Amino acid sequence: QQQVKQSPQSLIVQKGGISIINCAYENTAFDYFPWYQQFPGKGPALLIAIRPDVSEKKEGRFTISFNKSAKQFSLHIMDSQPGDSATYFCAASLTSGTYKYIFGTGTRLKVLA
Amino acid sequence: DAGVIQSPRHEVTEMGQEVTLRCKPISGHNSLFWYRQTMMRGLELLIYFNNNVPIDDSGMPEDRFSAKMPNASFSTLKIQPSEPRDSAVYFCASSLPGLTGELFFGEGSRLTVL
Numbered sequence: 267q268q269q270v271k272q273s274p275q276s277l278i279v280q281k282g283g284i285s286i287i288n289c290a291y292e293n294t295a296f297d298y299f300p301w302y303q304q305f306p307g308k309g310p311a312l313l314i315a316i317r318p319d320v321s322e323k324k325e326g327r328f329t330i331s332f333n334k335s336a337k338q339f340s341l342h343i344m345d346s347q348p349g350d351s352a353t354y355f356c357a358a359s360l361t362s363g364t365y366k367y368i369f370g371t372g373t374r375l376k377v378l379a
Numbered sequence: 380d381a382g383v384i385q386s387p388r389h390e391v392t393e394m395g396q397e398v399t400l401r402c403k404p405i406s407g408h409n410s411l412f413w414y415r416q417t418m419m420r421g422l423e424l425l426i427y428f429n430n431n432v433p434i435d436d437s438g439m440p441e442d443r444f445s446a447k448m449p450n451a452s453f454s455t456l457k458i459q460p461s462e463p464r465d466s467a468v469y470f471c472a473s474s475l476p477g478l479t480g481e482l483f484f485g486e487g488s489r490l491t492v493l
Contacts, residue, residue, distance in 0.1 A: 298480055300480070300481075302482075307486070308486055308487075309383070309470050309472070309484025309485050309486050309487055310422070310470075310482075310484050311483075311484065312481045312482065315480070315481075355421070355422060359480060361480060366424065366427065366435065367412075367424065367482065368424075369414075369421055369422040369423075369424075370421065371420070371421035372421050372422070
């Protein structure tokens with residue numbers, strides 16, 4: 267019930283291409299879905315987040331698509347750049363009380379120049 | 380502005396030794412989280428504190444692990460005795476009060492237990 271399943275585990279994309287990472291959750295009580303980006307040797311940092319009252323959120327080249335009925339959400343990186351090469355984690359949380367994130371297992375993205 | 384500060388950045392120790400990892404959260408943040416990251420299991424929440432009080436330690440693997448937060452600006456994660464399977468990167472993160480929810484992570488402490 268508390269798991270967040272993330273796929274693929276790794277992804278290689280050509281520069282300019284679209285990177286797509288998918289996540290699925292089980293607990294319908296989750297109401298906050300962030301994506302974190304992690305560069306080697308660094309801690310994860312918030313990239314973009316969505317709440318289930320909207321189906322899509324876009325910030326620059328990054329878009330979250332959210333399907334509440336399917337309990338799935340995905341990250342789309344448009345015009346992928348070599349600087350986007352990092353590990354991406356989806357997460358789910360409850361906003362009542364202190365946020366307790368459940369993270370996916372991560373996707374290692376490599377964008378080829 | 381200083382972010383979350385963790386020390387040490389790297390620790391190599393032998394099995395059976397005590398390990399203490401330290402964290403200074405961002406000033407004004409009232410929630411603090413300890414995560415463990417491994418290739419196999421990803422990011423696992425070990426314990427989190429709210430206003431210096433441990434709220435949920437259900438992720439602490441076993442009694443060998445303990446965490447304290449004596450004040451709002453300092454927390455420790457202790458492993459005693461350490462085992463090779465404890466080798467991982469340990470992250471501390473803090474967050475603001477309110478509904479923003481953003482976690483600010485430190486750069487992590489990479490622990491290797493031989």
